[in-house]
Amino acid sequence: MCAKLASWKMKLLVSSCFLALLHLAAAYDPLDPNGNVTVKWDVMSWTSDGYIAMVTINNFQMFRHIGSPGWKLGWSWDKKEVIYGILGAQTAEQGDCSKFKETTIPHCCKKDPTVVDLLPSAPYNQQFTNCCKGGVVAAWGQDPSSSVSAFQVTVGLAGTSNKTVKLPRNFTLLGPGPGYTCGPAKVVPSSLFLTTDLRRKTQALMTWNVTCTFSQFLARKNPNCCVSFSSFYNDTITSCPNCACGCQNNSTCVKSDSKILSEAGINVPRKDNAPLLRCTRHMCAIRVHWHVKQNYMDYWRAKIAITNFNYRMNYSLWTLVIQHPSLNNVTQVFSFDSKPLAPYQPINDTWMFYGMKYYNDMLMQAGPSGNVQSEVLLRKDKNTFTFKEGWAFPRRVYFNGDECLLPPPDTYPYLPNSANRIFSTSSALGTSLLLLATIFL
């Protein structure tokens, strides 16, 4: 039995080291091995000197959405192509169009255009299907219908047939920060489209795809979130590791009682998305707390709390992903929406949680409302379940697709040796511990 228990801890240590190595080596996420963003270009018609293409951005990542201020898609033209017009998006810069003497000046003459989505308030005649969401694209696992963004480009000075057209190169995707690496454009079988009356199929004249994958290692030097633990059977609160999210520069953090916080405009997000963090020992924007709350005959209960420490960010469409052996059979989740990753991935112990629409789907800026909470009721698997050796704590935690730093396994709250008696007492201790944990930094 002991050997069995020791081995999961070893596995945890080994796999986290392995994971770090993987992050260095390539963009591969064990909880979302096929996750990618695909950019598809469908040539819908040829023009006298180019083509009109529909560009579709599909977020095929299970739990990583592209949040505000949205995606930025860039590429380099292979020859002298220009963008005459664009619907449902715009380029960040027009570039030098001075050689166009005709009445119609192109929308963009840059060799390496960068395209951004329009806002929902865009005029109707500039819109396009699936456009104008400020570049925000939901995670596929959370809301497949919102996991797509699209625009239409009219390209000139380009090839006018599938033999002469040159594919754009060097695609880049910001979503909204760095972290994505895009492969080369590849010609794929032409897309088929169903007409609105569903009675006829049409076909793109030519289609090419670009696949972009995310790597947390490329996205940021430090994690963005950390995890803390507590339990009803031990009054130790295992807080987030010190400097979990980096302490190189804490001259900019704000104490929770600072006068600055009552100044107007303090919460306004910056263009560069720079956070304004509350001063903590972990210096993370997000902390996830897992409290082992209660023990029943066939079930056990855990409480999950997510706290925002960034005064400049409301997280909309947030997601939380937790891996734990008992999550192969969540019995009930209170006050969050949730689903297993299992139907989509070769993983059966991982669950995705997200806010309920209009109730807690927005994680508010740091402060009194800057937290969301839920409880999960888990079924005990007689063969594996135990409170010993920190087994009841998650193996991996992701917030918005970013992996959160866990405390070292040997600091988890341990089950005291004389545990049996405690198990029959109520969870009053646990509840007061959680209160403590909420104010504990």
Ligand SMILES: *[C@@H]1O[C@H](CO)[C@@H](O)[C@H](O)[C@H]1NC(C)=O
């Ligand atoms: C991108 O993700 C989709 C959906 O999971 C998958 O079908 C496709 O194979 C992936 N593409 C690549 C190149 O991994």
Ligand SMILES: *[C@@H]1O[C@H](CO)[C@@H](O)[C@H](O)[C@H]1NC(C)=O
């Ligand atoms: C191209 O991208 C689309 C999604 O936009 C996807 O359905 C299709 O499978 C991709 N084709 C290839 C060959 O990867």
Ligand SMILES: *[C@@H]1O[C@H](CO)[C@@H](O)[C@H](O)[C@H]1NC(C)=O
């Ligand atoms: C190019 O178009 C011709 C017809 O115009 C078609 O026969 C051919 O299969 C197309 N090639 C590709 C790669 O789409």
Ligand SMILES: *[C@@H]1O[C@H](CO)[C@@H](O)[C@H](O)[C@H]1NC(C)=O
């Ligand atoms: C694409 O990037 C490579 C390496 O960064 C560069 O050598 C090449 O010139 C670029 N191609 C275009 C068309 O900009």
Ligand SMILES: *[C@@H]1O[C@H](CO)[C@@H](O)[C@H](O)[C@H]1NC(C)=O
């Ligand atoms: C960061 O804060 C910690 C504790 O609040 C302090 O000990 C340390 O000197 C600070 N570091 C910097 C670079 O300000």
Ligand SMILES: *[C@@H]1O[C@H](CO)[C@@H](O)[C@H](O)[C@H]1NC(C)=O
């Ligand atoms: C810390 O941040 C401040 C303001 O952003 C900057 O002026 C300073 O140079 C930074 N210090 C270090 C050590 O990075």
Ligand SMILES: *[C@@H]1O[C@H](CO)[C@@H](O)[C@H](O)[C@H]1NC(C)=O
């Ligand atoms: C967060 O949302 C609230 C309510 O909509 C708003 O008052 C506040 O300014 C927002 N904060 C940020 C940082 O966007």
Ligand SMILES: *[C@@H]1O[C@H](CO)[C@@H](O)[C@H](O)[C@H]1NC(C)=O
């Ligand atoms: C999951 O729960 C069902 C009953 O809800 C039970 O029959 C099944 O054995 C459980 N599976 C595992 C792997 O615990």
Ligand SMILES: *[C@@H]1O[C@H](CO)[C@@H](O)[C@H](O)[C@H]1NC(C)=O
């Ligand atoms: C879950 O996956 C593991 C490893 O892939 C496998 O050994 C185990 O039997 C699976 N459990 C269930 C309930 O499917």
Ligand SMILES: *[C@@H]1O[C@H](CO)[C@@H](O)[C@H](O)[C@H]1NC(C)=O
């Ligand atoms: C509580 O857990 C800690 C480890 O985090 C351990 O050192 C301590 O002995 C435990 N308390 C009891 C009463 O077992």
